[in-house]
Ligand SMILES: NC(=O)C1=CN([C@@H]2O[C@H](COP(=O)(O)OP(=O)(O)OC[C@H]3O[C@@H](n4cnc5c(N)ncnc54)[C@H](O)[C@@H]3O)[C@@H](O)[C@H]2O)C=CC1
């Protein structure tokens with residue numbers, strides 16, 4: 216169902232965000248940063264709406280789509296994918312403004328794009344699938360940031376009936392994300408996201424499951440599972456409902472990938488059993504070569520951090536001196552780690568920043584205080 220525009224021409228455009236979590240909130244903030252708009256948030260969880268309102272992410276909030284959608288110029292659906300499918304069906308039953316646009320942010324694209332093509336076939340509205348390839352294992356609107364997608368790939372999957380002007384229009388809406396837009400076929404998107412994001416997520420969760428079993432007999436294991444284990448399993452702390460939906464909607468990609476994964480595990484097992492040292496080493500060196508070739512600074516499904524290394528003399532108080540200099544210049548760091556203590560009693564601090572600009576400012580002010588800093592890719 217579509218209807219003619221009814222709002223007054225001087226009213227700011229109306230943007231509706233359905234699902235005010237980490238991603239919905241961050242998209243709202245990015246749109247607000249670049250447009251004069253009225254933003255309506257819709258979420259079944261009332262406290263999320265209140266939080267979004269108090270953080271000035273939305274202008275008004277509602278717990279159902281009801282009548283609010285009819286004047287919308289842009290609707291962004293930012294719920295777990297199965298809910299997105301239901302919401303698309305529900306939107307198609309509502310009167311919508313002619314020429315308005317709907318997009319989503321879900322981690323899988325094919326089922327959503329196919330469903331939208333079926334539902335909006337007769338409507339004068341445009342649906343373009345979207346997937347910002349950045350985020351976090353933390354969920355909820357309180358973690359929203361306008362720069363969450365800065366420099367990240369933001370994949371758009373326009374269906375076959377969508378023209379290039381509509382894609383440009385959506386990019387303009389999302390310009391405040393400062394993301395790098397690329398267009399892919401939904402099918403290709405799901406294959407690639409399956410490989411770099413969905414399968415690794417299953418593996419991370421499965422590693423944690425192994426730990427649960429062993430921990431029952433060896434309580435000290437939790438303490439030992441710091442460092443590498445924490446890094447490789449960080450994503451297993453993400454929202455289980457969201458990940459359940461991703462697996463359900465990317466089933467046909469993930470099943471063959473998991474078969475391949477199991478075959479690879481079997482191969483490694485055979486090499487160990489056969490004592491084939493050469494091929495075992497080859498297994499690791501080939502993986503290392505390809506891993507080392509991955510771009511270091513680009514944001515992808517695994518967020519990159521901007522690291523700065525600082526030589527520090529090994530004396531008490533030096534760490535607070537470094538962090539104090541950064542705090543004095545109002546520069547936030549996301550992580551700090553003592554890398555090594557060298558024989559010549561110098562240590563190395565690794566400081567992680569969220570943005571390249573922050574790292575550069577950090578470098579400038581630490582160098583000004585006579586610290587030796589360097590960047591290593
Ligand atoms: N978390 C991440 O890092 C990324 C997530 N995505 C995708 O973004 C989408 C949202 O993820 P997050 O923001 O992380 O989740 P979240 O859990 O932070 O937020 C989801 C929000 O949707 C609301 N919601 C659920 N059902 C609803 C319904 N029927 N109507 C209205 N609101 C409803 C929830 O109350 C919640 O506030 C998912 O489809 C996910 O696949 C995409 C890129 C990155």
Ligand SMILES: O=C(O)C(=O)Cc1ccc(O)cc1
Pocket residue numbers: 321322347348349350351352412450516517518
């Ligand atoms: O936290 C991380 O490293 C992520 O990989 C976040 C993420 C989760 C789901 C996506 O579809 C995209 C990015």
